[in-house]
Amino acid sequence: MSKRLGVGGQFIDRSKPIKFQFNGRRFSGFKGDTLASALLANDQVLIGRSFKYHRPRGIVSSGSEEPNALMNLGENETFEPNQRATTTELFEGLTAFSQNHWPSLNFDIGVINNYLSRFLPAGFYYKMFIHPRPFWKYIYEPFIRQSAGLGKAPSVKDTSDYEHFYAFYDLVIIGGGISGLNAALTAAESGLKILIMEQNSEWGGRCLVDFPFINEEPGLKYISRILSELRKYKNVTMRSRMMGAGVYDHGYLLGYERLNDHLSTNEGPRHRLWRIRAKQIITATGAIERPLSFPGNDIPGIMLASAVRDYATNFGVAVGDKVAIFTNNDDAYRTAITLHEIGVTVPVIIDARSSGGGELAHHAKELGIRVENGKAISKVFGQKRVKAVTICDYEKSDANKEKIECDSIAMSGGWSPVVHLFSHCGGKLKWDEDLAMFRPDKAAKPTSSDGLPFVTAVGSANGFLLMNEVLIDTLDGSRTAIRAAGGKINNKKTKEFLDKNEKAPEAIWISPKDANIKKRSKTWLDFQNDVKVSDVELAAREGFESVEHAKRYTTLGMATDQGKLSNINGLAILSSTLGKEIPRVGTTTFRPPYTPISLGSIGGSARNELFQPIRKTPIHEWHEKKGAYMEPVGQWRRPFCYPKEGETHQKAVEREINQTRSSLGLLDASTLGKLLVTGPDAGKFLDMLYTNMMSTLKVGKCRYGLMCSENGFLIDDGVVARIDEQTWLCHTTSGGADRIHSHMEEWLQTEWWDWKVYVANLTEQFAQIGVVGPNARKLLEKIGGLDVSKDALGFMEWKEGKLGKYDARIFRISFSGELSFEVAVPAGQGMAFWKELIELGEEFGVMPYGTEALHVMRAEKGFIMIGDETDGTVIPQDLNLTWAISKKKEDFLGKRAQERAHMVDPNRWKLVGLETLDGSVLPDGAYSTAQGFNSNGQRSTQGRITSSYYSPTLKRGIAMGLILNGPSREGEIIEFPKIDGTIIPAKITSPVFYDPDGEKQNV
């Protein structure tokens, strides 16, 4: 059994017991435990089921590379699936449930897949479930889906907070093991601003476990000495529980800090995503141990040798009573020695190398541990827990077989440097045949905008495994990075470290060497996704020869650990099957994040109200208080209408229109885009931007203008007012303000960068209120101040001055067809001004009106609306707006495009009005059908409805539309089918339904 020992455990505090639950059972552990160590301390070896075959799974590792120990953690709003027990720190009240089984962890029906596994090799689903056709959707897929997924889906909204930090450093060091800490120490006096991060809660990395002494100084003491030294430097920021998640172009780096996952409370931000710009990055991310591939290597109780050591040394946990060791290198002997020291039996060390190990092996033998060289495991007994193993000659599976009892196996297939962060941004790797590993290629580091390298790997992350080499490489690499970041270099030397004499590992990719197919189909590569040696061989046999193909075909390395344990082993099998060398087959691409990060942390604090915060006009609150029904318009909310108690929206809109047309209405038009364009070349610039001439506009006058894209399509419209000799105020549509501002800037910055023009977006500086209706002038006169009489302020003119106590700019323009003024006042005066208008307007029965009334009134007048009559394919000519296109100008954006063949085609869909015969409202968006079908069998069409409303003024439905040669077909009746097929006939009319001569607006 696995259990807590009476001794050891440098991370745990035995005076602080912690209670937690697993699958509803109560357990206890200590402060400092991970969930994994605490489970092992409670003899919970079976902790989950694999993805495909539902095979029993146990903990394999002690870190973020863990593929098996994934938990449903927490409840309700703090519930999270797929949490790795190995990196989950224990806290009081933690609740965890194992995943992917039914009805229970012990008895899982899904295990039937295991018995069928022979019929379900890699890619089986591509070859099956083809017939009969409907079965995929209705039977096979639902079945496969039900068995998919690992953890449960969260059921309620997450209430935790997340945040982003933006940070700038000269040097960022990722990894707080002996390399990272030494790198930081080397850099501390360089004058650079430094950040060092460590993903675990404890600093020190493997050194704490693997090196009881660093030159006579106990490992733990050595690390705390460096830590306290580093803490003295103000220029060094240290963060534990923070992982380097991704490295991007130009020194951009994501750090993922977990702030309260280890606490019982959910207070404060849960995760913090650091968005860092670094001049230089050092990756001191260490190495990860590789499993060995032998038959039955996935049975619970089989773990990485380093993890077995970690559990003993850091947590005082023995993973079994009898732990057999299987290795191809010297390092695993450390595990044997550690176990021996704490009184755990090591029945045998199976070393695949025929010549055995070096100094450590010698030491183990001295301790009386049985060591078998040139041997391998050919069979593991047990299902939910290892019971025994059969060993045999590594070269020959039927020679010297012997059954040995054990309840755990510690395996070591050598080490793989953690090269992910080095590779994210283009760093290249090279294969080291001696150490059987991919390591960073010094000559092909990721480069930054200046073409120079900006990421340096040091220590084990750079492929060095012996301590002395690690320290030397760290010093060397740090200096390179410090120099590149512009820091000062000191000349301190590292103390030499006397490593044990280790013998080289011997790569063994399959054990025993002659394992037959039966054995190979019981030898696991990817524990979570159930990919076996035989699967990779099958892929190669079927022609999936590139690593990417093999990975996708078998799903190797696509599990939540992203192949941290399985990739190299799988790659080796692939290359030996293909008879190619490993470097010629190559690795798959390393992509961020290093380990999965929460979506919440990516989103950051911009959630709920802070997600695209609502932009509010100065009068917004008044609208809300009056019960306006608000609609999203861009990032604004605008009143759609102001329904009274019990009134439908439709009725409210009608009331608003009637009152405006008969007396007086008010519109909050503050969202209207207001771009101030000024400078000596402003006139020339606007002449290029608008289709009509703006440079000739007189100061004090307004002109309606159209803007096209360089492809000739109409993109925005609005009234332009000339403010002074070199200043124009351009009104844009509400939704278009930011877009048009960028459009202007793009042209100014990329094409006409030598023109002297400045653009300012003043949209939010002003409240703009439409005072509309026959009594509009009377209301303004009642406030007093500026003369707004017809003679003093003619149609399409503007004026500035005091209106009552307000600083006003009045534009005499109309989008409704009524006598109308748009009055802009500084945003701060907006609300007072609006309220005063409402108050003084009472005698005229003044009514605020919303966007829908605005739309209906403009449609009654036949005015176009960007986004309704236009859709990115419509040119001004289609909308009968030729009058607004200057013929004098040599050029403007869209001019040349509008001369293209299709644009000047006389047979285009053009703007008309449409009326049903019975006065009903035409369906918005409907198409008019023409005779027959096109060559692709689609119904031929001859036009479409662009806007359709009920007009309370005319008391019938009105519509605008784009119809083939429309204006010349007035009076003709055409057909509009509804979606259900019923046909509505409509008559083509003029688009101006109301006051065609403009008598009402020109009073």
Add this chain to the structure above:
Amino acid sequence: MKRYSVFAVAREALRYHQGWGRAWRSPEPKKKYEAIIIGAGGHGLATAYYLGKNHGLKNVAILEKGWLGGGNTGRNTTIIRSNYLQDASAAIYEKARSLYETMSQDLNYNVMFSPRGVMMLAQTQHEIRGYKRTAHANALQGVSTEFITPDRVKSLVPIINIDGPRYPVLGALWQPRGGTARHDAVAWGYARACSEMGMDVIQQCEVTGIRRQNGQVQGVETSKGSIDCEKLGIVVAGHTGVLADMAGFRMPIESVALQALVSEPIKPCMDVVVMANTVHGYMSQSDKGEMVIGGGADGFNNYTQRGSFHHVEETVRALIETFPIISRLKMLRWWGGIVDMTGDRSPILSTTPVKNIFINCGWGTGGFKAIPGSGWAMAELMAKGHSSLTEEFGLNRFKEGKFIDESVAAGVAH
């Protein structure tokens, strides 16, 4: 080649699957082919497949510089729909969608086409109008879609937040026979079928030059030597500009990175595909249980296949707003592809200034769904010189200004 079926799998199981042969041959190039297709992405492979199947043209090579399906075909989020607004688009996408329905049987390869339904949310009045218009157009184009209410949305997607606070769901355009398919399988299935017809799928064979004489194509130079051909199809997505350059003409194409990501797998909680275009994000759940997430393209041109963080940030934020339960899920994988964008965001299937060179590109952010239809049409164009499906997608539309612009119907076009 062995036919795939449950019986074949069972038979092979007895031999521990040691009897399966190659899914496709791996031949050396011949000296000459009737037709060469450059690019073994979905579109290139489908073109070759239909050249053989519909037009009896089987002396064909497909040249791929990397591994087949390794471009955008193997990087996309696999949304399949045909609810396009413009006639020409609806025609080719619906042709493709209907071919997807029977693709597994046609190719004897399970591509897992899953018509689970695709929904495009309307979150502004403007979008409501746009989608209603699309629904009208679709009815006349023979594409089955409908505009549905927020309640219906909620019942189809229980995990969605329809109340805002920022952008409440006001309705949706719903295509019940849209869905997803397994992207790799589409490429692999076509490659296998092409190989079976006797065509040569040649990987690790980069085209480095295009030989011409008297304005007519002669053959190509490749990393595996020089190969002659009578007809040449260039189907290389993001690398179109490079190949066109070799053939001596220019293309109105820009290449930008488009990114996608998946979460760790969870038990099924979302059966349909949801696209939220106002906030720029879309999500579906794969058969493996991963939430598959995508958004908009980067705003600058590049070839790095990496993409920028801030785009992913915006996408994820938008989807957390739309599906609040996902914020505690973790991002597992994140990648980018280089997409080929045209000025009107519609594809180009066209003859070119060089005789017998044909080009198929510009599928941009949304061409996976089009693969079989595009292959069908492109093959017809190459074999006969014209196709009703490609007519509107010719290169000269940019000269004439006859754009096919879908942007009104969908901000994002996946």
